[in-house]
Amino acid sequence: xxxPVRLRRTLPRVPDRLAGLGGxxxxxxxxxxxxxxxxxxxxxxxxxxxxxxxxxxGAHWFGTDQVGRDILTRVLYGGRTSLAVAxxxxxxxxxxxxxxxxxxxYAGGWLRDVIxxxxxxxxxxxxxxxxxxLAVVLQxxxxxxxxxxxxxxxxxxxxxxxxxxxxxxxxxxxxxxRCLGVPAPMIVLRHVLPNSLTPVLVQISxxxxxxxxxxxxxxxxxxxxxEPTAEWGLMVQQGQSLFTTNWWVVTFPGLAxxxxxxxxxxxxxxxxxxxxxxxxxx
Amino acid sequence: xxxxxxxxxxxVTLGYxxxxxxxxxxxxxxxxxxxxxxxxxxxxxxxxxxxxxxxxPMSGNxxxxxxxxxxxxxxAFRRDVQPVFQAESLDPRMRVGASVAEALPRAERHRVPExxxxxxxxxxxxxxxxxxxxGGQRQRVVIARALAVSPRLLILDEPTSALxxxxxxxxxxxxxxxxxxxxxxxxxxxxxxxxxxTSHVMFAGRLVESxxxxxxxARPAHPYTRALRDAVPRLGGAPPRARGRAEAAPAxxxxxxxxxxxxxxxxxxxxxxxRELDGRRVACHRAEDVLAAAVGEVS
Numbered sequence: 001x002x003x004p005v006r007l008r009r010t011l012p013r014v015p016d017r018l019a020g021l022g023g024x025x026x027x028x029x030x031x032x033x034x035x036x037x038x039x040x041x042x043x044x045x046x047x048x049x050x051x052x053x054x055x056x057x058g059a060h061w062f063g064t065d066q067v068g069r070d071i072l073t074r075v076l077y078g079g080r081t082s083l084a085v086a087x088x089x090x091x092x093x094x095x096x097x098x099x100x101x102x103x104x105x106y107a108g109g110w111l112r113d114v115i116x117x118x119x120x121x122x123x124x125x126x127x128x129x130x131x132x133x134l135a136v137v138l139q140x141x142x143x144x145x146x147x148x149x150x151x152x153x154x155x156x157x158x159x160x161x162x163x164x165x166x167x168x169x170x171x172x173x174x175x176x177x178r179c180l181g182v183p184a185p186m187i188v189l190r191h192v193l194p195n196s197l198t199p200v201l202v203q204i205s206x207x208x209x210x211x212x213x214x215x216x217x218x219x220x221x222x223x224x225x226x227e228p229t230a231e232w233g234l235m236v237q238q239g240q241s242l243f244t245t246n247w248w249v250v251t252f253p254g255l256a257x258x259x260x261x262x263x264x265x266x267x268x269x270x271x272x273x274x275x276x277x278x279x280x281x282x
Numbered sequence: 283x284x285x286x287x288x289x290x291x292x293x294v295t296l297g298y299x300x301x302x303x304x305x306x307x308x309x310x311x312x313x314x315x316x317x318x319x320x321x322x323x324x325x326x327x328x329x330x331x332x333x334x335x336x337x338x339p340m341s342g343n344x345x346x347x348x349x350x351x352x353x354x355x356x357x358a359f360r361r362d363v364q365p366v367f368q369a370e371s372l373d374p375r376m377r378v379g380a381s382v383a384e385a386l387p388r389a390e391r392h393r394v395p396e397x398x399x400x401x402x403x404x405x406x407x408x409x410x411x412x413x414x415x416x417g418g419q420r421q422r423v424v425i426a427r428a429l430a431v432s433p434r435l436l437i438l439d440e441p442t443s444a445l446x447x448x449x450x451x452x453x454x455x456x457x458x459x460x461x462x463x464x465x466x467x468x469x470x471x472x473x474x475x476x477x478x479x480t481s482h483v484m485f486a487g488r489l490v491e492s493x494x495x496x497x498x499x500a501r502p503a504h505p506y507t508r509a510l511r512d513a514v515p516r517l518g519g520a521p522p523r524a525r526g527r528a529e530a531a532p533a534x535x536x537x538x539x540x541x542x543x544x545x546x547x548x549x550x551x552x553x554x555x556x557r558e559l560d561g562r563r564v565a566c567h568r569a570e571d572v573l574a575a576a577v578g579e580v581s
Contacts, residue, residue, distance in 0.1 A: 172371030173381070176427065179334050180385050181360040190384070194375050 019270015025263035029256075040073040062249035065239065071248060075256050077230035081142060082260065085215040086208050088146045089153060097154035098193075098200055101161025106169045106184070106192050111281075116162060119155035127152035131214065135223035136191035142231070144152050145215050153211070162230055164196040171195070174219035198272070205268035209261025232257045256278050263267045286347060287312050288362065288435050288463065294342035296328050302340060304328050304487040311435065311465050314479030317495060318467045319510065324485040326467045330428050330439050333465065334365050364428040366438045369420035369445065372412040378423045379408025385430035390522060397426040425456065435463040442473055471514055475499060483507045486538035493562025501576040503559055503569040505543045508576065512523035537567070545571060 033040060041061075048068030056063045062071035104115040122130070134148035168174065169192055177187050216233025218224035227232035232253040239249030287310040293499040297302040304325040309316075311333070318326045331337040332344055335351050337359060344351045372381050382398065383391045395405030399420040412420055421441060428436055441457065442450040454476055457464065461495050466477055474481055474495055481495040491504040536551040537543070543550065545568045556565040560573055 064539050144557040153490065173373040175331075175334070175336055176365060176367060176371055177384060177425075178336060179360060179363075179365050180427075181357060182384065190376075195373070 016270055018266040020265040021175060022266025022270060023267075025259060026267060029079055029260050029263065030083060032076055033083050036073075036076040036080055040070075040076045042070040042073045044073055044077045044230055045069065046073075053249070054240070055246070056248055062252040063246070065235075065249050066242070071235075071252050074230045075232070075252050078232045078235060078253060079256065079260075080228060080256070081225055081231040082212050082215060082233075085142060085146055085149070086211045089149045089211045089215070090204050090208060092146070092150040093153035094157050094200065094204055096150075097157025098161045100154075100235045101158040102165045102188055102193050102196055104158065105162040105165025105167075105196070106188050108166065108169075112162065112166075115158065119158045122152065122155040123159075125152070128214065128217065132221065132223060135218055140223045140226055143202055144228065145218045148218065148223075149211055149214050153207070154205075157200060157203070161200055164199055165192050168195045170190050188203060202268050202272040205264055205271050208264035208268075210265075212257060212261055228263075284285060287345075288310065288347065288548045289465070290345040291329065291332070292343045292345060294344060295340045296325070296337055297340050297561050298328075300340075301485070304332075306342065307484075307487075307489050308342075309482055309489065309492070311463070312462060312480060315463070315477045316465045317478035317481035318484060319471065319474055319481055320484035321469055321470065321510075324484040327439055328485055329484070330365070330437050330465070330467050330499050333437055334363065335359065335535035354494060361431050362434045364431060364433040364436055365443050366424055366428045368440055368443065369417045371424055372420060373425075374412055377409055378410055378415065378420075381412075381423065382408070382427045382430055385427050389454060389534060393430070397430055398423070400429065401426045402452075416449075417445050418453060420447075421445060421453050424457065425453075425460075428461070429462075435465065435537070436460070437446050437465045437467070439467045441466075443468065443470065446548075469510075471499060471511060483510065488538060488565065489556070489563075490539065490566065491562060491564045493564075497562060498561075501573060503562075503564040503573040503576070504539075505568065505572050506547055508572055509542070511581075537565075539566075543568075 036044075046069060048064070051060075051064050051068040052066055054060055054064040054068075060070050060072065062075060065071055100115050100119075104112040111211070125133075130152045131145075131148040134151060135144050138144040138147065171191075174187060174191050177191060182190070212232075215224055216231070216236065219231045219233035220235070220237035226233045227234070235253035236250050236257070239246070239253070242249045243251075289311040291307055291309045292390075292500065293306045293308055294304065295302050295306055301406075307329060308554050309318075309329075318329065320326050328337065332339055335344075335356070338352075346354045346363075351359065356448060372378060376384075379398075382394050394408055398405045398408060401425065403419060403422050407419065407423075408414065412423070415423065421444075424441075436457075442453050445453060450473075454473060460478060463503075464477060466474060468474060471474050478495050480493070481498050482492040483490050483498065483504065485506045491498060491502065491507045493503075498507055499511055502511055537546070537554050539547045540550045547568065549567045554565045556563050559568075559569050566572065
């Protein structure tokens, strides 16, 4: 029995290895998106109707779509849109959600009640339905998708941050700071916020995949990115009717969504461990 | 004429969410060290939080000098009264130097190494995070942070309970040599004996006995004080035995210690009023009997 035990001690733990793999995959996706103009074999919007629906081969690794555009090129450029949407939605949601949540958690009382009741109102609507409604009211575009998703996303961060901050606010180091006369905003910035961030950061990394999927869903329904913007969800929507005859049109953007969402989930699991200071290397 | 106590609780009732857990406690924090003894859940820490201004009384007043805490100059109060919580009360994300510096005005932050040195720590440790220090070192950092504002009174809440006995002894030496007044909250009678001239024993949110520490521990007049003393394990002695049921009687139904008291009688169905007896204050109908038994043990 000594062998397996020793092996377990030598190898990194499974969640850490998965997180590492997730990190590497995300880095690859981000690099591919950033350097898309250098990596893409063709211009993003070059139409070649004569080369429509070519299967994958040496000239077009991922094949071509209905209007002869190179799908590898579109997947690389599509990463830019999807990652930018995810970053914008998560940054906006986290900024609003965490700020309100930490204030609610630390202050307590009526202020917490008011903030949490407002989040209840937003959470009462199914997120995708609310996003759809907003996207219909506003002009369909990538920016609209960002606003629509962010509006449904921030209340989760508020609730999470409020519960963590309420717990942090009772820790002795917060009491010690109060006894030293440190002003409340300073206590929130110096102690409550940093010590409330770990679960929020984990949640953000876990949510990145969900945001990309939701943005893809909005585009798929015609309410997000519009032609000729390259976006994975839009590409899946445009290729769905061809799945049985020209599988590559829908498969490669679909795989890009799957791999990216999965990578963010793996990274989120790993962050949970890495950001816990008690688990830091001594 | 006795000097005015720095802090005084006057018929203070404290609680959380409208439910009282400390009932009409009156207590002076006098010179020479004051101990607050009792088991977990007896209300010691709640009372300490009220003395620190972290909890507002449901009724009664906390006096700071000749003003209630509500009306007092909080800036002066914060300079005079500082807490020393357990070693785990440092922000895990802050370097310990930053934790100590938080207590100092910006212009005085250069004093951090001096303060760490004052509590027997290597100033080089300022750059470490709490989890990189031992329990004893962390406790010293907590003390250094409290000393940064040169307080007159330290409110020490179980400052040594998470430490092993040898480290405990060194931290106690440090506390004994500080020269500040102290209110010590603990369940460790040996620590109280060492640091406090006066002690108060709490049970179920009430003071049951108050007086000189040496008298209280040598000749307890309340059966709970005696039970606490007898529960201390002794090397080579018989293991201590708990007697009676573990819970207290519900509030407002006579003496709270009645369910556990081996001397309970019918009179204990009514709540005992605190009274003076043999140089201490005790709330027990059978105090004379407990005291007589203790005197018999001593002689």
